[in-house]
Amino acid sequence: MVRWVLAALIFIHGVARVAADGVVPFGAFLETRGFPFGLGLAWLVTVFELAAAPLFAWGRAVAPIALVFSAIYACGIWLVHAPAGWFVVGLGRNGAEYSVLIIACLLAIAWAHRPRALSRDGGLP
Template sequence: MTTLAARQGLDLVRWVLATLLFIHGLARVLAGGVAPFGAFLDAQGFPAGLVLAWAVTVFELVAAPVMAWGRWVTPVALVFAAIYACGIWLVHAPAGWFVVGLGRNGAEYSVLIIACLLANAWAYRRHPRLSKGAEP
């Protein structure tokens, strides 16, 4: 980053994203939502829906703190973006754009999360011309 303020702003976005993504997985576990998520994936034609549901949930619980810590931000953010893109495809796009107000359960919140994830992935990518340990 070129300025301290820009770096601090990106850190804030990364920490908030990581917190939201962690809570998403934690809430699923605490509410007993992993099995229904797996059944939903099975119904959509995914093989081993319960295994996939647990994989997504464990990823949220493990990778979100890693991203908050500032480690492996680019690959973690890209995987999260892919997961949320699938969520849009399977759940949110059919419900429309708006989450509340003019609609319900739409894609707008997920689009914002994906944009923030991709911005972090871009900012933390490794530049071939930079030294191995260089900051983004």
């Protein structure tokens, strides 16, 4: 259930960026922060959200997708949310708390879907 909800939230995040013509401004923002090829990177993140979220929901490549999403959201905290503080609403605005929760859920799901090591006899676990 948590995986499905996260997949839906992340997919909607990408859809909203495209629908609001936000990819170009996102790319420009990344360039102001020193990232080369900001527009290309913005499209890469957006397309990854749109393509990987359904795979994540369907249980395909869950751990690697969760780790990439975690990295994307960690960058969002670093670039946008941490400078705004902790709280999203109430005692602050646009803070990091929601993104931290998303990352915690993603990492827990990645851990639950991590590849298992081969057993001692060389067979599959």
